[in-house]
Amino acid sequence: MSGLEIAVAALLGTQLLEAKHHVKExxxxxxxxxxxxxxxxxxxxxxxxxxxxxxxxxxxxxxxxxxxxxxxxxxxxxxxxxxxxxxxxxxxxxxxxxxxxxxxxxxxxxxxxxxxxxxxxxxxxxxxxxxxxxxxxxxxxxxxxxxxxxxxxxxxxxxxxxxxxxxxxxxxxxxxxxxxxxxxxxxxxxxxxxxxxxxxxxxxxxxxxxxxxxxxxxxxxxxxxxxxxxxxxxxxxxxxxxxxxxxxxxxxxxxxxxxxxxxxxxxxxxxxxxxxxxxxxxxxxxxxxxxxxxxxxxxxxxxxxxxxxxxxxxxxxxxxxxxxxxxxxxxxxxxxxxxxxxxxxxxxxxxxxxxxxxxxxxxxxxxxxxxxxxKYIGEFYASTESPVATTNFQAGEFGVGACRKYGSFLNLFFTLSQAIVKMDPNDSNVIWRDPKTGFAVSAKPDEPGEMLMRVINPKNVEGTFQGYYGNKKATSSKIIRDVFKKGDAYFRSGDLLKLDEDGMLYFVDRLGDTFRWKSENVAATEVENELMGSGVIKQSVVVGVQVPDHEGRAGFAVIDPIDELNTTDHHPEILKKIYDHASKSLPRYAMPQFIKISSDIKIQHNHKVPKQQFKNQKLPKGENGNELIYWLHNDRYEELTEDAWKQITSGKAKL
Missing domain, CATH: 3.40.50.12780 (ANL, N-terminal domain)
Structure with missing residues (x-):
């Protein structure tokens, strides 16, 4: 091989290495x-x-x-x-x-x-x-x-x-x-x-x-x-x-x-x-x-x-x-x-x-x-309170959909400072721990798990995660300890993400009771509390449900009315009182977009409502096609008919 051929081969090898590992970047x-x-x-x-x-x-x-x-x-x-x-x-x-x-x-x-x-x-x-x-x-x-x-x-x-x-x-x-x-x-x-x-x-x-x-x-x-x-x-x-x-x-x-x-x-x-x-x-x-x-x-x-x-x-x-x-x-x-x-x-x-x-x-x-x-998309992943953000400055077609795309060196750094951990298959809000070691386990490539961010000094959490002003309880709830070894500490993002074999990170979904609608985070518990204030409800459950061709999740409330109003004839009265009360205290984006009146809200032994059953609610009429569901149309709740659903999904009717 001539000297020129060796030089060309070396150059091509360097370019291929750079394309894969982004060393210069x-x-x-x-x-x-x-x-x-x-x-x-x-x-x-x-x-x-x-x-x-x-x-x-x-x-x-x-x-x-x-x-x-x-x-x-x-x-x-x-x-x-x-x-x-x-x-x-x-x-x-x-x-x-x-x-x-x-x-x-x-x-x-x-x-x-x-x-x-x-x-x-x-x-x-x-x-x-x-x-x-x-x-x-x-x-x-x-x-x-x-x-x-x-x-x-x-x-x-x-x-x-x-x-x-x-x-x-x-x-x-x-x-x-x-x-x-x-x-x-x-x-x-x-x-x-x-x-x-x-x-x-x-x-x-x-x-x-x-x-x-x-x-x-x-x-x-x-x-x-x-x-x-x-x-x-x-x-x-x-x-x-x-x-x-x-x-x-x-x-x-x-x-x-x-x-x-x-x-x-x-x-x-x-x-x-x-x-x-x-x-x-x-x-x-x-x-x-x-x-x-x-x-x-x-x-x-x-x-x-x-x-x-x-x-x-x-x-x-x-x-x-x-x-x-x-x-x-x-x-x-x-x-x-x-x-x-x-x-x-x-x-x-x-x-x-x-x-x-x-x-x-x-x-x-x-x-x-x-x-x-x-020309360029700059997708990032972060939350207001999270210690670290990730970015993907994307051109061309490689990296589409990712919220983290770096070279090998930076990926190594983020591997040391962040982790995607397996979740309990029976409760997607709970991090799974190995019964033998008691420690969390990293998710496999393309397996969704919760994003954790390492606290540099576990004895001084505030140095990494400043938390919430005037709310020590909420601050401490975002920190999990003894994750991969005794004494360590990590910030819980509350989000499911997945990592592919190229080290690129993808957002999957949110954990817990919060969902995003109209670019805002909606706290389900806050909405539930306001619905209860209407005086016509015994129990309420609020979740976010997916609507075709709409970003985020729309608020879906399942309510159990008080006994004296527990008939279909009383639905207009219930819905009017809910709207009149909640609209005075909740921002428009936090108002439930859909409501189902039902007495079938089961309470677990730990006094919590298993919300997962409601997150996959099929609209407009439920799995069996005969459920009665209402939707927020302008300033009142109306029956969600097949025709109304077509108007919503086609974009002709606005949620």
Whole structure:
């Protein structure tokens, strides 16, 4: 063999090795992580762990870069006009707003002055924010970080007792309210003031406040560094994000400074977010996906965050075009909504090359890329409270459907820090342990199991998993010990995943009582409790059921009525009372979409209801075809007929 042939063979061998093991990609990622982690840890040791310093640095170094783009919906929407081909023109439905980093920084400092000197906000307080997607959200957020206060991002759909609970559980002192979020708060005012007489509610006059914040004569306040919680470490709380978890009322997950930093310099690096990037999110900013994985990485590098106030499949690509977005965020439902929408020229008139999020189904993955000319998909797996996230930055056709795709080196790292373990075949919520050793067993390739994440120091769990604010019981319930050896500790994800022979990870399903619907986690226990409050039920069971061509699981309630109403003639009365009561306290997405009235709810010896039997409910009429089931149609429950079911599954009737 000649020298040239040997060189060619060596080159081909190297390329094949790289294609299989991605050594260069892993090396670059590891090198980037080290180069960013060392300065972060050094700053943390010096008392400057807050993300505020990243924001300020970007604003001072790149003052003229565009920071925020906002297509604000017109209040007096003009009548839709059509182009020559008959397609609606959505451009005139929005008034475009944009702010440079200099303008944003100045507005943040002016609002900081107002918050500190007019409202008495200090670094010792936890401040609740109820705000829709708009620049005001980010200005409030950064102003609180400037002062050193901890923001708690409220789901603005929350009302009644769950709202009161959210204020209590974070030891909040004040709530700042966007005018478009005011109704649920006003409905709950009496309850808030009776339970929390010292709590302060502030209804913001947004147009007036935005004028004030852009007035150069208004004083600014840049808090001294020594007042910005310099005692914080990398595991200290940066902000609080509510999550329903698996049972009961919403829990407030602690987002550590470390997670915010990792999202900024690692997640953003993986998703190719750069100074010239423009990330459009229509996901609620009160969720970690939009806030921590959308806003933080963009600001860190000096890119632009484009905020869609509310997701709309019809105008989404128009907004992407108007904002000049390069990236879009999604949850699985969003991708399917967009695919189901009518074709529009703007779906090809945008500059988006990267779509990232979680929950994009394998069956529509490639179709989504092709139709909307998306080059890369960035699918990730994480939860608000989980210590570690995984990613799959996918191009071409390899890796479709996976939520983790790395090279051999990083796969080895994740093998040491994560595990997929076998579940008890008789109870899918219980981890199976080997009777001989008492330890858990790793699932085989392509065998679903619960994802566990290793706690680095089992004697200091909070160093890895910060848990839920003010809820030690819920925090400890997420930790399992003695998994593979005596004394170890792991975080329980509560999710079923599977690993293939190539080391790629795939999401399978959620464990427990929580299910996702309309991009929200729904806690079944919370819904059951509200149904019981109607006064017409002895027992209720709520699960999530699958509906063809719908992402997530829709709420399905089985209710056992009180004896005096236990006849079919009383069904209209029961359903009306359930709706009237539950709709006042539950957000729309948490309302049961289907209800079956039945006296056949069995209680186990441990006083638990075996819910698995209901999760596979066959719609619309049950296995035998003669069950009577109702569905939520507009503002009332109606019989789920075969015709209604066809309307739902075809997309003509909306759940």
């Amino acid at each position: 892993d090396a670059k990622m590891i090198g980037h992580a080290i180069s960013k982690a060392i300065p972060f840890l050094y700053s943390a040791a010096k008392g400057k762990v807050s993300y505020w310093y990243y924001f300020e640095s970007t604003a001072l170094k790149k003052p003229n870069n565009l920071a925020i783009c906002f297509p604000r919906p017109r209040e007096d929407k003009s009548k839709l006009v059509k182009d020559e081909q008959g397609y609606p023109i959505y451009d005139n439905q929005f008034v475009m707003e944009s702010y440079t980093y200099k303008e944003l920084y100045d507005m943040v400092l002016r609002l900081s002055y107002i918050l500190k000197f007019d409202y008495g906000v200090t670094a010792e307080q936890n401040i609740v924010v109820s705000c829709t997607n708009k620049p005001l959200f980010i200005i409030l957020w950064m102003a609180l970080w400037n002062i050193g206060a901890v923001p708690a991002f409220l789901n603005f759909n929350t009302k009644g007792k769950p709202l009161l609970h959210c204020l209590k559980v974070v030891n909040g002192t004040q709530l700042f309210i966007d005018p478009e979020c005011a109704d649920p708060i006003k409905e709950t005012e009496d309850l808030i003031y009776s339970e929390l007489p010292n709590f302060k509610l502030h209804y913001i006059n947004e147009p007036e406040l935005m004028r004030v914040l852009q007035n150069p004569s208004i004083p600014k306040h840049r808090a001294p560094d020594h007042t910005r919680r310099p005692q914080d470490t990398d595991s200290s709380c940066s902000l609080l994000i509510y999550t329903s978890g698996t049972t009961g009322m919403p829990k407030s997950a602690i987002m550590s400074w470390r997670k915010v930093a990792l999202a900024s310099f690692m997640f953003g690096y993986i998703m190719k977010i750069k100074a010239n990037s423009n990330v459009l999110t229509a996901m609620p900013l009160y969720h970690s996906t939009a806030a921590v994985l959308g806003v933080c990485p963009s600001i860190y590098v000096g890119g632009c965050v484009s905020i869609s106030q509310k997701f709309s499949a019809t105008s989404f690509w128009t907004q992407a075009k108007l904002c000049n977005a390069t990236h879009i965020q999604y949850v699985g439902e969003v991708c399917r909504y967009l695919l189901n929408s009518k074709p529009h020229p703007d779906q090809q008139r945008h500059n988006v090359t990267i779509a990232y999020g979680n929950g994009l189904r394998r069956d529509i993955w490639l179709e989504f890329k092709r139709r909307f000319n998306i």
